[in-house]
Amino acid sequence: MHNFLFYFSILIVLSTLIPFIRHDFWIFRIFEYPRLQKLVLNAVVLLVVLVFYFPSTNAEFAIALALLLNLSYLTYLIFPFTIFGKKQIISSKKPHELDNLKVLIANVYQDNRKSGDYHKLIKECNPDVILMVETNKWWQEQMDSIGNQYPYQLKVPLENTYGMLLYSRLKLNEGTVKFLVEDDIPSIETFVILPSGQKIKLFCLHPQPPVPQENPRSTERDMEILMIAEKAKTSSYPVIVMGDLNDVAWSYTTELFGKVSGLLDPRRGRGFFNSFNAKYFFLRFPLDHIFCSTDFTLSGIKRLPSCGSDHFPMCVELQYNPKAETFNEPPKATEVDYELAEEKLSKVK
Template sequence: MHAFIIILSILLLSFTLLSIVKHDYWTFRIFDYPRLQKLVLSIICVLLIIFFYQGPVLYNWLLTGLITLNIGYLFVQIVPFTPFGKKQVLRITAAIPEQSLSIMIANVYQDNTNSKGCLQEIQKSDPDLVLLLETNQRWDNETRELEKRYGFHVRVPLENTYGMLLYSKLELKDPAVLYLVEKDIPSIHTGVILKNGMRIQLYALHPTPPVPNENPRSTERDKELLLTADLAQQSKDPVIVIGDMNDVAWSYTTELFLKMSGLLDPRRGRGFFNTFHAHYPVMRFPLDHAFISTDFKLKHIKRLANSGSDHFPIYIDLQYEAKASIEQEAMEPDAEDIAVATEKKQDITSD
């Protein structure tokens, strides 16, 4: 038990320190993900030290102090995504259907064959927009019946797990498929016309994750997010950015994206809404996101039922309110944030 406690303490402290290092390599970025798991293990670890550690008193106090500091750090990082945190996005006070927009985001998992289950979940939630990710030609064929209810669509089926299908009941204005960073990783950029005739700007993304079997660095993911942040900042229309970002809500990169884009995260102050991994309850992270400009308020957000994918779909219902920007405040970048973002974007031209 003595050796186990020391090894566990060292590992937990190392995992936290590695996640603090702002390096793009996957061995650092992957430890951004299990922050809640590290917190729970750290609490267990400090209890083990208090009740079972039999080493020298100095070591006892040192381990207890370090793990307690680790708990404090992790707790501060996680609190904003619990009901105890401050809400970035406020609830609506009165429904205005003509200014509303509901969205379902679903990474279907390309090898998943339960397209009927996915279609049933879409029918059940009945969103205005549906974004399906990891969709290849088979998924495109098996979900074509969505055209009956969704008169507007942008389809980019690919066999590399980065295909995407966007279906909309609302008119899509000037839709475009762009490859911002990598030639085989698309994103969909389109205007969406609300029922009252107002145009909003939608960006649908699915950048690559920093994992050894796909991309050993987070560089390309970070570039795509920051390029989209620039587009959002420059847009004259209200903005919504949706997709599987392959990044957790509390990471430095996601926070940098929010600061540089001026967008808000509806999760903050409400909960994790973990979407991945659907089959491993103790290892779940919030990877699928909807970020919105300050002129939107929230009607509803929820995680939907899984239908064979490794991701849960997520559903969000929003409402445009012109006065919302006065009541809601985006995070501001400091000089260091701007320098980091500028450096990451400059790398695009040098790759």
């Protein structure tokens, strides 16, 4: 086996093993993101090894076996997000009934100046609620013209790439801006009132990613995500959580969020819907999320065209249907999960 192929194979296997080290430092967390990319590379390398460099020594056989096991494990991890996986949230049988709620999430990329593209997108998508993140004062000025159609608003324009703009054609009630973990990273909590009068508790968030130029550890991000999970779990109202979580759908933090909150991920059983990075085809991950409680069905989920940002907008249409609770399958937390969540929450308290 060629030396490069030998050591590259070791690197691929190590990239899967590193996330098992549950440390908050960015180098351990960042390897959780490219699971699909690792699977593709692993499959290609294993094929090359078996076809062109069939193992002839014990070390080469060990590497080939490690690649095979790694491929099986990565397939197991990714399978729930393929169309062959089991759906957590059932599809709506009557998708155009009254209590539908269509939401649009758009990380606009603060320096992006294609605001006109977002106006066109909003007209085409026709959402009930719009969440835009990485929005500063310039973006607010560009988007406020939709106020006639979306009169209910909560706006936190910031120049640090963590501003948020929330526009709604449905009434918002008891809306508040929170700074749950860090003084300059906002989140939004509000009720959305459906046409029937039903209240929906909505949480919007955009925590920092664990990357050196932002935050070298995932502690604050994980804490904010899990704080929202606890709020969702104790809510007496139907819940929707949405935003750019800066975490992939299959990471152990997002899975822990699902177990603690009991919320459903519409991606499961339907596809990856990779929303970042819009500029690089091979480096795409599902970072922009919508989760909902068990009393919703899914009328539609789409990744929309890029509007100059490094994120694709996401559009999800949910239907409030309390009977769906009988058919949806929420994730369940064990005592170990609750202990891990509490441990992570205690780090910044």
